[in-house]
Amino acid sequence: MHIDIQLIPSAPDADLLSNRAVIVIDVLRATSAMVHAMSQGAAEIIPVIKVKEAFQVAKTFPRGSTLLGGEKDTRKIQGFDLGNSPREYIAEKVKGKRLIMKTTNGTQAFHLVASGGEIMVGSFFNIGATVRRCVESDRDLLLFPSGDEGNFSLEDTVCGGMLIDLIIKRGERPVALTDASHCARVLYQRFETNLLEAFYLSRHGKELVDFGLEDDLPYCAQTDMFDVVPLYQKGAIRISD
Numbered sequence: 001m002h003i004d005i006q007l008i009p010s011a012p013d014a015d016l017l018s019n020r021a022v023i024v025i026d027v028l029r030a031t032s033a034m035v036h037a038m039s040q041g042a043a044e045i046i047p048v049i050k051v052k053e054a055f056q057v058a059k060t061f062p063r064g065s066t067l068l069g070g071e072k073d074t075r076k077i078q079g080f081d082l083g084n085s086p087r088e089y090i091a092e093k094v095k096g097k098r099l100i101m102k103t104t105n106g107t108q109a110f111h112l113v114a115s116g117g118e119i120m121v122g123s124f125f126n127i128g129a130t131v132r133r134c135v136e137s138d139r140d141l142l143l144f145p146s147g148d149e150g151n152f153s154l155e156d157t158v159c160g161g162m163l164i165d166l167i168i169k170r171g172e173r174p175v176a177l178t179d180a181s182h183c184a185r186v187l188y189q190r191f192e193t194n195l196l197e198a199f200y201l202s203r204h205g206k207e208l209v210d211f212g213l214e215d216d217l218p219y220c221a222q223t224d225m226f227d228v229v230p231l232y233q234k235g236a237i238r239i240s241d
């Protein structure tokens, strides 16, 4: 198994994508919210790039079947039903619903890797389940941290490094790493005993604290809360049978 990680979030080389499984990571907070919502029984999630598109797509579905979720500058978008805190995506609200989501980095990331092989939704919430799926499928991997408005993201890369470290520690497959993957793994090992410290150090983590959303940091730093690996396919995120 060859594992690469894209440290800066831009459209990967199509060749690099075509024969690899991809894991999209946005732990603060888009993919955390998505994994939480799917584990709470949401039917599917449609990640979109523009706010206008979210309202247009919602109109194509029966009234009452769909909720709009996401953020702009960490705040709930006007006219949307939910913000982007995973704590909002509970069964009472999302069970059986289709979610159309728009966020700054996370939803965009799925469109950047859409031509990839199997595209998984990764977070700390489902890290063990994601590692198991990767080891079982033994496919070459591209980890795709969603980043921070086109820049390197500390928290997403630490999550990527943990995925790499756990796959290697399982010792079931020979693993080849790129320099970027080695770098992510070493970064994870620095925060291994205190993931939350990386969140408080990160630019986006500080921004969430400044906007009164500090509770999302310890919440999103929890590992193995859910045993689901949602997949992005044909424009929607679902749990495969």
Ligand code: MLT
Pocket (backbone or CB within 6 Å): 026, 028, 029, 030, 031, 071, 074, 084, 103, 104, 105, 106, 107, 146
């Ligand atoms: C993003 O997609 O940029 C983040 O998830 C935004 C956030 O939740 O604050």
